[in-house]
Amino acid sequence: MILNEILIAGFGGQGIMLMGKLLAYGAIYKGLEVTFYPSYGPEMRGGTANCTVVISDQRIGSPVRNEFAYLMAMNQASVDKFSERIKPGGVIVCNATLVESPPERRDVKIVKIPANQIAMEMENPQVANMVAMGGLIHELKIISYESLTKGLVRVLPQYRHNLIPLNEQAIQKGFEALEKKLNLEGYDEQSKGTNCDQPGTV
Amino acid sequence: MILNEILIAGFGGQGIMLMGKLLAYGAIYKGLEVTFYPSYGPEMRGGTANCTVVISDQRIGSPVRNEFAYLMAMNQASVDKFSERIKPGGVIVCNATLVESPPERRDVKIVKIPANQIAMEMENPQVANMVAMGGLIHELKIISYESLTKGLVRVLPQYRHNLIPLNEQAIQKGFEALEKKLNLEGYDEQSKGTNCDQPGTV
Amino acid sequence: MKRVYGKPDAMTDVPFPYCPGCSHGTIHRLIAEVIDELEIADRAIGITSAGCSVRNWRQFDCDMVMALHGRGPAVATGLKRAQPETVIFTYQGDGDMAAIGTGEIVHAASRCERITVIYVNNGVFGATGGQQAPTTLIGQFSTSYPTGRDPRTSGYPLKMAEMLARVSPESYIARVSIHNVKNIIKAKKAIRQAFLVQIEDRGFGLAEVLAACPTNWRLEPVRCMQKIKSDVIPYYPLGEFSSQSLKAQ
Amino acid sequence: MKRVYGKPDAMTDVPFPYCPGCSHGTIHRLIAEVIDELEIADRAIGITSAGCSVRNWRQFDCDMVMALHGRGPAVATGLKRAQPETVIFTYQGDGDMAAIGTGEIVHAASRCERITVIYVNNGVFGATGGQQAPTTLIGQFSTSYPTGRDPRTSGYPLKMAEMLARVSPESYIARVSIHNVKNIIKAKKAIRQAFLVQIEDRGFGLAEVLAACPTNWRLEPVRCMQKIKSDVIPYYPLGEFSSQSLKAQ
Amino acid sequence: MVVEQSTYLAVSEKNLMSGNEAIGEGAIRAGCQFFFGYPITPQNELFEFMAQMLPQTGGTFLQSESELSGINMVYGAAAGGGRCMTSSSGPGFTLMGEGLTTLATAQMPAVVVCVTRAGPGLGRIASAQSDYRLATRGGGHGDYQCLVLGPASAQELYDLTYEAFELADRYRNPVIILSDAILGQMMEPVVTDHLPRMKTPPKEWAVRGKGTNPRKVIKVAPHTDEELIDWNRQLKKKYQLMQDNEQRYEALLTRDAELIVVAFGSTARIVLDSVLRARNEGMAVGMFRPISLFPYPQKALEEIVRQGTRKLLVVEANNGQMVQDVRLAVCGAAEIAHYGFGGGHIFSPYEIYREIRRLGKS
Amino acid sequence: MVVEQSTYLAVSEKNLMSGNEAIGEGAIRAGCQFFFGYPITPQNELFEFMAQMLPQTGGTFLQSESELSGINMVYGAAAGGGRCMTSSSGPGFTLMGEGLTTLATAQMPAVVVCVTRAGPGLGRIASAQSDYRLATRGGGHGDYQCLVLGPASAQELYDLTYEAFELADRYRNPVIILSDAILGQMMEPVVTDHLPRMKTPPKEWAVRGKGTNPRKVIKVAPHTDEELIDWNRQLKKKYQLMQDNEQRYEALLTRDAELIVVAFGSTARIVLDSVLRARNEGMAVGMFRPISLFPYPQKALEEIVRQGTRKLLVVEANNGQMVQDVRLAVCGAAEIAHYGFGGGHIFSPYEIYREIRRLGKS
Amino acid sequence: MSKAKGQIAINPARCKGCGLCIWVCPQKSIKTVDEADRRGIRIACCAENAPCTGCGFCYMVCPDTAIAVYKESTTEEPAD
Amino acid sequence: MSKAKGQIAINPARCKGCGLCIWVCPQKSIKTVDEADRRGIRIACCAENAPCTGCGFCYMVCPDTAIAVYKESTTEEPAD
């Protein structure tokens, strides 16, 4: 069976919720079950934001999780705050542009993708989150590029639909960045694994 | 044991509630248990009024009763409405001045006292209720003139305390009217009895 | 001989349950006459409220809805939004509208809700036995303040018409009285206007009617009428407080 | 060098939890300054209300009581009656005071209750995410009326100061703004008066402060200040609406 | 009805008092100094008693603009350290839900009286017991609980109201007196002097302005999620303490009873007559009268039933609201029947007696 | 959050929806044309969804000045025959007690949503289930009852909200959807097209002006005492009918279970994980999820327990409000334990698993 | 107007004897009956030999709509 | 007044970078720092070589009471 708990974290304004929803649609288009759970920091406005996406081929219990198989960390604060919550054998994808000190765990796979940098190279800094998404699905494996991008029309407001090709391109760029094994370091072969199978997962 | 359920009924303005409270104080000064329960007719103001007084030497259950040992009927409407509620062996005291057709039951003692007339003769029409009280305790027997009049200071507002002697006099007049067996008619010896002992009483 | 005055059609045959001389009856009749004259009995819906008039659904020969204490304007709002073709009126006492129902009436007025409010200011909580209403005059006896209203303890009598007019730009709001024939006729006109402003979709309508509660005022009906003139009107001036939209027409 | 301006003593060290540029902070400071100047920190009790300022018991260095949404004036009334020597102020938003709490404020005002109300009119329900307040301007966007306030649907913006002044004979009621230095100084004076009228037992005090909610107005703080001047004040004129008892002195 | 003067407070003998007045007397005896309320039948005699008496005893009476406002005034006065009270009936009691959860959360002592009338909705002023559920379980949101006492005579109304103020202060919790229209209107002799005249006890948590001390804050919400969870844990403990210590009841002729009639308040008065009549006729019938409605006297009822009772007949002037509590207490140990009607039906002793007989036979 | 456009209503595939939106979708699908409400977190997404959608579908959205007023507007619109709804959370839900008893008395259909947050008092916006008791038993005075549904997924929120409108009309009774902050915020795929788009059914009892027919009166109090008693008898019958016909639940792995975990709403989601984990480890554990909270699915639970369950573990995000219902259902047939906290504690699957293990061993 | 001939009919089931009609009648053509009815009320009735003009004042003030006013061949509106 | 010499101190824990002080300062003696802090906020600070008069305007408008104003040997009250 498939069960992936994914935490996407960053600060308000990075498009964290959009990433989560897009991933959820990717799961839907793959015919999988999915839940999305948003969480905002205690700050009144702005501040930190994260969301939990659970993907499974079976009925999903709790949409709220304490431990995750995947962390998509869009900034340093997210790494600091959440990397301990990743189960052994899990994956941490770091937005290398904003994460200076990646987590020091050796029992998880650590993947770096310079999302903001790639977006900047595309001359569209605001698509950094989409670049990261490309990286994330590369690691996730169960969500294809096609099913992910199919969701763009659902998560973007109408007036932004013209930007869909740009977003698709960003996702692709992110995916390819990892496909080409660029920027891959500090990865411990022994703990490799996309689906972790820890006690407590079914 | 003693158990008396007394219904005092008439129309608003006849001082029905005052009668009931006075009787209740009479019971208190006799060292008895007592409850008083007022009831007003469905009319907004004025209209009919009645109250239930239960006197016992033991703890009293319901202050609300459907059947009574005594009825003090201050007007015709009260006779018409309530005389069927008096248990066999009970007593109906009628204010003869305002009750033209007394009840036709032969299993209860029917006592007539021309309360308003006596009050008029005293040149104080407003003490008719006290005259009736005199008649009522005459029949009740368990409440003495002394214990009854002792309550006047409790039920009359301060500014009427100067009228206490007049009220006492009226009560005495009412008591004497029956003591002298004046106005006694239609009384069936066989059903005589002050405390009735029907099923349902304890 | 021809009948020139008599029970209006919009009134049922059920006699009023009020005390002798109680103004509720007069006001009921005026409402029924206006309903007759405007020929709206078929689409009028009255909202009753807690108070002595709580069961006045028995008096009006039109659809009626009972509201809980003070909520008439909210119920009327919901109903009017659901049935915009109807003509809705609430009938509310000063306890109902000026005490517990303050929020509801202020906001219905400020929304300029297309409803008609007949507001009976008799200066007292009649139904519960004569307690002080927000409208009770200074010094006036009540069962909650047996020594009379003292503004220091319980504040000043509320002038609802003036207050509501302040927040209801599209409205007809007037204060009238029923203490004599002339004023009864004026009162009817105001009630008519309060309906018309709704019917013609021009705004919110409210007629505050100064009324007597002989029982709790502890006065004969005739003395009550005199008291309205001598004591009540000086504090609660009669007149129109808002008729902007009418003038605009 | 000497410190000429700085955090007043009646304010704790806890930084404000508000968004950048939010007027709540300015108003808090003015209250604290007034408490300092009147030297009443030892006997002042603040009543907090639901809204963005719900936890402002953390900001004032005096006794505080939290009230539920809209009930501040009732809580203040009970407390003032129990502790007449204290100086009670409620701090209420326009959702709190002008929507759910309408009944409580109208009656506290008409009782001329010896309390001080600081009423923050920012034209929006800030805490719940920018829904329409009773004070939202016509045409103004909100999350409950995304196409802007249409008086036909949801009525006219409520002018609380004017309305309350109408029913509160012994009172000081004023509307002020904090959109520039001059007005901030005036606002402080009004807040001071609203306290004084209570302290000197002359009546009910209320300062309505026009305020900005940059987050829900979706405007930069500086633009907000300009908007208060250009859009808000024209609808909500500044000034004193009731100071009868003050003049009488 | 206006109480014309304060004879009661002076005399040391038995006084005839209506249940509503008895509550007022008990309150003033206990040192109640603040009453905030709104008129509603059938509690008006209490309201008016306080209107008359409080100003005479240096207290404060204020007619609020609504029950919602009244109970929040109570909260304010309680925060200020006063012994305070409000009262109402069904529709008004419903509007106090917000205030009750507020008082319970802030741990403010107060006494709230409900003189129950027939519901639901606007209902009628006839007596009923259909606010049992509202008092014992309902009203406001969240995990909170009021102490609820259900007296059955004027004397008990006096005594328990007095005690309610003590309990409220002891637990820093609102206490509800659940009375009804019969009890409220009925008059009975009441002795008052056995209870000492109380003054408001000192309350170190009350707000009076900080003076030279550290400031105090009375809260209805804490600053963090964790605090709120902890807060609830504390409250739960307190409610458990109440359950352990405050169960009150009266048991009559239960020792050998095969059938026990369970009833509270005015209904228990009527049931008493029915039970005695059945006893007189040789039936093994007893009566159990819960006096505390929260906490429900579970332990006692359970133990009594264990002694061999086969059946319980719950009689209430409602559609069966207390049955759940009885069921929870005896949990299958005895058969449970209900007799009662919502809407203001007044039982006769005979009809309950009939029901007892019917059940006794089956 | 503002829903920017109505994609949902058009598409026939799975849509990602938050629980709050799913309620709104279900309502509009069911023909809900009137929404009256007042903002409160964490139900604002529903409020704002209706603000956006109703005007687009020809319906009416009105922000009321309070919850008290909002539910009375609902009453008015219901009297006029409209399908209508309001929604809130704890503090606002408390203020609807008066409206609920009104709606129930007048037998007016309406759907009322409570997206529960942590209480009591002002509380906090963290998710909790502490309004269970208020929804199932409390709120208003008198003998009345609302139907209460407790969905556990976005799909179920959609489906049951839709059905709630049907039930409300069928029984002429208010129906409460008891959701919580977790369900409200969480997004899940929802299919919508399996339910036909409804219009308000004709209601012959609605008031629209009498026209040429006899007039109609919608009452919250009848004219005589007898009528009110009879009225209550009718209501009681109706509530019995609900109890007979509307018990809903889900039972999972209960057949051979020695321990059954009972949970509703979002907690049941978390419990599912814990139960599956325990099962995986060989424990004989099952889950029972009441879907209707009134009527409580007593019959099913009782029967399931009869099959040999030794223990029940009631898990709720409150101080144990549902325990009474479980106890009433199984009445001594199994041991009952409670695990849960008031105030907004969010369970982890592991902590419940741990609790299961602890109980399984003892 | 004072010459017009009018007549009133008082509904004994509605009249509560409040006396407002008596007070208001400009012609003093209403009085109370001598005997109280079953409700204990002395209702209003026409005074003998007092000329009713059909002005309608009594109808206007009657809180119980107990009065109907008839007039000889006229359709005049009430005084305004 | 413009000759008086003032100085301000901005509390970095309280400043939220709203910009109101910058807008209001008649001497243009406040600006934002170049780098955002941990909260992502660019707070206010003194502009170089800009003469602060100690007028207190910035203190007045600061919603976060982040500013203290100092003045050389003067106890003048704020402009009124």
Ligand SMILES: Cc1ncc(C[n+]2csc(CCOP(=O)(O)OP(=O)(O)O)c2C)c(N)n1
């Ligand atoms: C919530 C609630 N509180 C109190 C009552 C009791 N009550 C019924 S009518 C009324 C006030 C009556 O006064 P008013 O509205 O002025 O009407 P009037 O009887 O004077 O015509 C009150 C307090 C109620 N029905 N509901």
Ligand SMILES: Cc1ncc(C[n+]2csc(CCOP(=O)(O)OP(=O)(O)O)c2C)c(N)n1
């Ligand atoms: C009974 C109740 N209903 C709703 C809420 C939710 N609520 C909290 S604050 C608020 C309004 C906030 O607006 P306002 O009073 O203007 O304060 P602001 O945030 O704008 O300063 C609302 C509706 C609540 N706490 N209690």
Ligand code: SF4
């Ligand atoms: S109590 Fe007053 S308002 Fe009520 S019916 Fe009697 S006179 Fe009219």
Ligand code: SF4
């Ligand atoms: S939301 Fe608005 S009112 Fe609330 S803190 Fe932010 S700016 Fe201030």
Ligand code: SF4
């Ligand atoms: S109609 Fe006029 S004249 Fe005739 S009885 Fe009536 S008031 Fe008198």
Ligand code: SF4
């Ligand atoms: S005014 Fe009407 S009710 Fe009063 S006495 Fe005349 S006829 Fe009778």
Ligand code: SF4
């Ligand atoms: S006004 Fe205050 S908070 Fe805003 S930028 Fe200046 S110092 Fe910072």
Ligand code: SF4
């Ligand atoms: S005190 Fe005046 S001059 Fe100095 S920085 Fe502030 S605003 Fe500018």
Ligand SMILES: [Mg+2]
């Ligand atoms: Mg009135």
Ligand SMILES: [Mg+2]
């Ligand atoms: Mg606001």
